[in-house]
Amino acid sequence: MNQARFSRRALLQALGVGAAMLPLLHAERAATAAPSAFPKRMIAVTWTNGIFQQNWLPGNDDLNAARLPTILEPLESWKSKVLIPQGVDLKVMLDANRTYDGHFSYGALFTGVSPAPGVSDGVAPSIDQIIGDDLRSKGVSSPQLNLGCRPYGFSTSWAGRNQKNNAETDPYRLFNRLFGGASLPAAQIDKLRKRRQSVLDLVGTDLERFGQRLGTEDRLKVQAHLDSIRALELDLEAAASQRACTPPAIGEGGINYNNINDYPKHVDLMMKLAAAAVKCDLARTVTLDLIDDGGGNSLTFPWLGIGSPDYHAIAHEGANNATQKTAIDRWFYEQVATLVAQLADSSEGDGSALDNSVVVVANDMNEGNYHAVDNIPFLLVGSCGGFFKTGRKVKLGSMPHNKLLATLCHAMDVPVSSVGEGYGGDCDAFLKA
Structure with missing residues (x-):
């Protein structure tokens, strides 16, 4: 399978999932529960x-x-x-x-x-x-x-x-x-988590089915993608316990990469x-x-x-x-x-x-x-x-x-x-x- 056919967009199309799903696979990582001791980084x-x-x-x-x-x-x-x-x-x-x-x-x-x-x-x-x-x-x-x-x-x-x-x-x-x-209320965070979890379940199931039709090398790539989805699942499970945190002030606007x-x-x-x-x-x-x-x-x-x-x-x-x-x-x-x-x-x-x-x-x-x-x-x-x-x-x-x-x-x-x-x-x- 060539690189173009294995692109993320092509893969989702093969699964019957629209382009709107693309951002989900780069979804934000949820916070972990507050640790009992300060973590190393x-x-x-x-x-x-x-x-x-x-x-x-x-x-x-x-x-x-x-x-x-x-x-x-x-x-x-x-x-x-x-x-x-x-x-x-x-x-x-x-x-x-x-x-x-x-x-x-x-x-x-x-x-x-x-x-x-x-x-x-x-x-x-x-x-x-x-x-x-x-x-x-x-x-x-x-x-x-x-x-x-x-x-x-x-x-x-x-x-x-x-x-x-x-x-x-x-x-x-x-x-x-x-x-x-x-800053979302806990109930709203939980609702968002459940909605994203249901979509991840769908994508994960279809990816497993899709991977069974591939050769060894491409099947390994799909497996790696499934592993990343399971990591997202763990993150979403932790979202409800997201600890209070003050985001930095970054202002408004954007970045012009050409400037x-x-x-x-x-x-x-x-x-x-x-x-x-x-x-x-x-x-x-x-x-x-x-x-x-x-x-x-x-x-x-x-x-x-x-x-x-x-x-x-x-x-x-x-x-x-x-x-x-x-x-x-x-x-x-x-x-x-x-x-x-x-x-x-x-x-x-x-x-x-x-x-x-x-x-x-x-x-x-x-x-x-x-x-x-x-x-x-x-x-x-x-x-x-x-x-x-x-x-x-x-x-x-x-x-x-x-x-x-x-x-x-x-x-x-x-x-x-x-x-x-x-x-x-x-x-x-x-x-x-």
Whole structure:
């Protein structure tokens, strides 16, 4: 069965279901019941073209010993919460002779498996999926949220081989998805839940019947879709217990993807909504891809006084254009600081939502001039409930990033022995408190 015949729309037509059903399959995740203890969360924020590391990497291992470098200055107020694992390589790509293939590393970044040459597709579950599946097995609804700011098809989040977790790119649609029922009376929420449940029952039954007529590969795709429907069912069952939550103020209007001047607003809204989603327990893991993996799609930064050349070209200049690259890198960390501030301002017991979370900041390459995939500039903010010892830089030598992925799973209480392929184990001993 070709891709066109297996499209979501074609599938629903084959089931005799109208196009009006399409939004249902992207329906908002309902809130979970208020936990007895504060949950752990992981938020992964990723962009492309590397970092000008000379103005990024602190000179001291103790981050509290001096002011953070220029690019990291936006995180100065929270440097005691920062952990930098220095010397993390995408060895699965290096082993495949893809040393300078950074623009195709999104598929490996959180899966630990090298994609096929020339593509960024994931061929294994990413850690947000691994953690999400573990949480679902423990009865947690709405564990995952996948977001993006440049809707060009690249992703760091994968359910399995060539099964991308599609990202929500519209902050206003996301707001309605997350908080549309927050102010509804309980009876109205229950009525909405029952109506959606009945539709899901119909779709699920017809999908099972439809899948019986397919070959093995397409039947697996249908099964994956059925699994997502069952996850929605669990979420809807939890809707009646949606806990009180104050949505962020996002104003009115929309995002014009063709107007680069809308990009700062777009990123700002997504940061605030990602923070609100985890604080309101509407998600336990969030991925947020700020730019596609292909170079930036002619992204410029007129609000920084950088109208040309574009981001990709600036990254290629390396030290010859350190001024503009540093300004851009710093701007991205200012956006991360917006997210961190939202989490830090939310009290949870003796700490904050930031203390119970880990914000994983990642890039698809080390610096943009060579596209190399060694020494990736990973940075963590938050101890994830006391798991990580923060306020420091840790030299890991040339550590396979698979080990960091396993440690992130451990921080979220998922007891994996390895993530991806080729490199088992973890780096817990280096990063734990």
